[in-house]
Amino acid sequence: MKKSVAIILTITMAGVLFVGCGKKTESSNSLQAVQKAGKLTIGLDDSYPPMEFRDSNDKLVGFDIDLGDAVAKKMGVKSEYITNDFNGMVLALGSSKFNVIISAMSITDDRKKSINFSDSYVMGGQVAIIKQGNTKINKIDDLKGKTVACQLGSTGDTAATAMKGLKEVKKYDKITDAYQDLSIGRVDAVVLDAQVGQYYVAKKPGEYKVLDEQISQEPIGIGFKKQDKELQVAVQKAIDELKADGTLSKLSQKWFGFDAYKK
Structure with a gap:
């Protein structure tokens, strides 16, 4: 009897652990979470015009805002912006305050130790x-x-x-x-x-x-948590499509006054 009870308890606990692990795996998939929520949450510093800033009506505007909206639309979800001090942006991403960083963030070797990046969507410096x-x-x-x-x-x-x-x-x-x-x-x-x-x-x-002399040239990309591979692939696909269909050229002309994608 005791053996039977022990066996039943062991099977029950294993089942609970299995279900728990399944839920953990599912919840760690950011792409599924974004699709389920119907929105892509985007972290940025709202004081960096023309990339992201507040207009005279306190509306969030800028190149990165238009980019985030376009990426989310390609993915079939809405965009939601969450402001954060730039200096703490990577830590905030790591704590899941938002899904991605779109905040004129240069791709550097130091940052790549903590997060992953999309391909560069515009060349900065x-x-x-x-x-x-x-x-x-x-x-x-x-x-x-x-x-x-x-x-x-x-x-x-x-x-x-x-x-x-x-x-x-x-x-x-x-x-x-x-x-x-x-x-x-x-x-x-x-x-x-x-x-x-x-x-x-x-x-x-x-x-x-x-000054005419440029100090450095830096590619700018979208930041992702290391484990969010599927989300990164989906966002990269959206960026590639936005480049191909001319959307990014139009946005750069709107905010920079020139086509940053013209070869």
């Missing part, structure tokens, strides 16, 4: 922007002895920190705050992505200038 009329700074080497601003945790941070001979590198949570200090003369230059620099120049003609 670091530049320095100064106030128009500043005749003392004409090239990158002229930044020696000067105070340079950047966004904390960004590749602009990496590039600025690596520059030799600077007086100081001031790091900000939001790139908009760095621009504010540039405009009032607290810093001499801001190091940031080329698209963002050109956006500010176009937005305020005569106020800012991008």
Whole structure:
């Protein structure tokens, strides 16, 4: 009798463990979770125009917003955006705060240790922007002895920190705050992505200038948790289709003023 009870309990426990493992495997499949929820949650920093920012009506807009909407539509789901400080974006992805990162994130070897990336959906790179009329700074080497601003945790941070001979590198949570200090003369230059620099120049003609010399070239991609292979494949398929059908060309013309995909 005791043996029978023991056997029954063993079988029951094995069944529970089997079901539990099955549920765990199913819940760890992000693509199925996205499809079941009917939405793709996207993490971003909402203060990086023209990639992602708030307009005068506090509406979330930008290249990455249009891209996220288009990717989600291709996948047959809706997009939902969750804001996060850029410096903590990778950690937030790891804790499942959102499904993917679409936030002008450069693909670097250091980041690839923690997350996976899609193929590059646009080529970025670091530049320095100064106030128009500043005749003392004409090239990158002229930044020696000067105070340079950047966004904390960004590749602009990496590039600025690596520059030799600077007086100081001031790091900000939001790139908009760095621009504010540039405009009032607290810093001499801001190091940031080329698209963002050109956006500010176009937005305020005569106020800012991008130095001709580029500090670096950096591919920008969508970030995924390491285990989310199926979700990564589905998103990559959507990006490839958006490139092929000309959608990304139209978005780059809309936000950058040129076709970033023209060969």
